[in-house]
Amino acid sequence: MNENDRLSLGKKASWIGIIGNILLTALKAIIGFISGSTAMVADALHSGSDIVATTIVLHGIKISHRPPDQEHHYGHGKAESIVAKIIAIILMITGMGIGLSAYHSLKSPNLTSPDAIAIWAAVLSIVVKEWMYRYTVKIGERIESQALVADAWHHRTDAFSSIAALIGITGAVLGYPILDPIAGIIVAFMIVKAGFSIYLDAINELMDTAPSKEVMDRIKKTTLSVDGVRSVHKIRARKNGNQIYVDLVICVDKYITVEKGHQFAAQAKYNILNTMPNIKDVVIHVDPYPLEDNDHSQEKR
Template identity: 45%
Template sequence: MEKENIRYEQGKKISIISLISNTVLAIMKILIGFLASSTALIADGFHSVSDMASTIIVMISIKFSETPADKNHPYGHEKAEALGTNILAVILILTAVFLGRDAFLRILSGKLARPGPWALAAAFISIVVKELLYRFTIKIGREINSRGLIADAHHHRSDALSSIAALIGIGGARLGYEFLDPLAGLVVAFLILKVGYEIMRDTAYELMDGRPELEKVDEIGAIANSIAGVIEIHDLKLRSYGPSYIVDLKIVVQDQLSVFEGHKIASKVENEIIEKSDSVKDVLVHVDPYSIHHS
């Protein structure tokens, strides 16, 4: 429980920093975007608004995922983080669609304006702040193995990239190529859409119990095979459950072992996997006699 509290506090700390930073950036970019007539900066500002929403979702989902198991959720609530991350992806995709539509209509209308100089400064500040947020958030996300925070970090990076696009578009528009500003807004929308799609794809894979990375499977297989009394293993299955893994496998043992001896080996396999492999929360071991397995 203490480990879970530390995990939540670390996630909460970086999330609060992200929330404050995104709030300031969103207000700055949207306000200056309207005053300086920059479609790209307004789009970038609403991207920061979606960052605020995503950070709140991540905070709530991490907190809920730490809720202990109960009779209705015997495995715990860790998948709440994946659900929260999926909601974040939907917000990003919807944001991208609306911003892309507005930028496209602006280009078609021909109502183009030359952005003011403050728009350049706001875009530059956003690039620096969002890149710093990305680096801090990805570091903490990997340390506590939080898919929600890692997704939020990539959201920060996409915001930094969209601010670069906005900077280029605003700069080009100020040089006389006014169409570059709404065009940059369109590029920003595409970048947001791409990140939203990638996050939704990854969380859907987890929610559908997709197999984790092969290195983890091989690591757990090697631990099980190293236990005295295990002749071989088969049907090794892993599935992600929030920051943790659940393992199912079958072990083959000698025919003449008693039920007690077979259970003792299975318990040893379970304990060794949990102790030696990071983030494994539960292991189910099925015991097969050698002759039955090879019959």
Template identity: 45%
Template sequence: MNEKRYEEGQKVMWLTVFLNIILGIIKIVIGIVYNSNALVADGIHTMSDVLSSIGLIIGFIIAKKPRDLDHQYGHEKAESISALALSLLLIAVGLNICYSSIKQIISISDIVPGNLAIIAALLSIAVKEFQYQISIRVGKKIQSSALIADAWHHRSDALSSIAALIGIVGSKLGYSFLDPLAGIIVSLVVIKTGFDIFKNSYNELMDTSLDTEILSLLIDKISTHKDVRTINDLKARKHGNQYFVDVIIAVDPDISVAMGHKIAVDVENIVYQNINAKYVLVHVNPCCNNENIDCSNCSHIISDLVKEKLKK
């Protein structure tokens, strides 16, 4: 399954690389020929996207590698690192757009770009929005933070092209200030998107847990097992698009080791069936050998979340 999701993600990224090369060349050439500085800058920006996409592809190649002696939990975090790097790139792009727009306000040019520059800007908007749509759809499907980050990068490029279009049309109508004004608005959107992606990828690298709602769902599901007296603890941490889950349960102390193992396997399967877990570790504790005693009062440490859930 992981191999397939990485292949699907790489196909989308290679498609965006090809489209960005073609689109970047078109915008730069038309921008130079028809005197549109905004279009030339937008074209250079598009060509720089090729490097970021190739970086994400490399991240996918590393992430899909099987575990080895040096990385015994796998390489999936390479995907989160790629997303983090792209988020920083988005923030830098946003700041650069803002800086360029402020400079343009200070010194507005009287050069009026040609009509073909408008067509090139419209083409850029259409292609970038197409890249956003396919990237966000596949990114959500395969639960890839890196591909979702790349999708928002494409959306920021579409917004940048809209700003360029406004600037071109504004210059032809005599309202040159519209270009830098639109650029500042776009820069704020890009910077915010970059910070949002940074936060998500940072949390993944910091072993963020599952949402409380999903943890509560797992507690409910595991608690329905007839041989599980109580859940002493349940923890999960994100690893790429998957989770490592640790569960501590209490069972009848008089059952055999084989029976205890069977219960642990049942609990593992419950977790695998409800979340995208890469590895589940179940530890079995002996509980009070009295069905009339509330096992939640056992001496084992019980997490606050489980305590709260057991009270309901």
């Protein structure tokens, strides 16, 4: 998939999320206030935070597709990780605010049961937000966008919070008003937990965490498949958004010419880039074989 298609899909998913959340936030806020449901108002605030988060994702995806420049030699791919981190912080702040509000309601001596209309709003929210999650995570995984996947989980936590709200509201309508603020606290906990998980994932990518073992093994195998490459070692890789940058060392017969060694390296780079489309660039250093200390090398068998 080329970068233009990736950007187009990312923008489409973001706009669907923004429009959907605007409609849901308005609906849940109105019904929450009319019905007197603490859990539904908390759920509306959660959907409102989704609007902000998805707007940030939209801008992050646009920035991540900017080409390299004099200040950013490796492009702007990490913008998506930064966006995912911002979303995580928004989620945690939102969750703590909702939890505090629900706690104050729980302590109130004048707890009242909400109207039954809030139940239908919660059901609608569950259906819509679960669909938004499935659609957004599918696109996010397809274009390998950490920011979009984080936003999808934002939708999923909203669906979960609506389930908690539904249970609380239903219980309150049946004569147990204390269940409504308790549901609000449960919603808050789920939101904070999801935000913390997304935050850790974003930190890992910003710390240049290596790709999966499967990716690293495939890089090694592809390199060793080149005739003339006797061994490969010091394979290092890091993610930059959905792209991967690789550095490695190959060993070739020490009696061949420098030009021939360069040809082997060029062929290895070509093979890696053409069989693994997410790899943006490969830097290969050529050493003579055998090395005096090749304990860490991977030789052909």
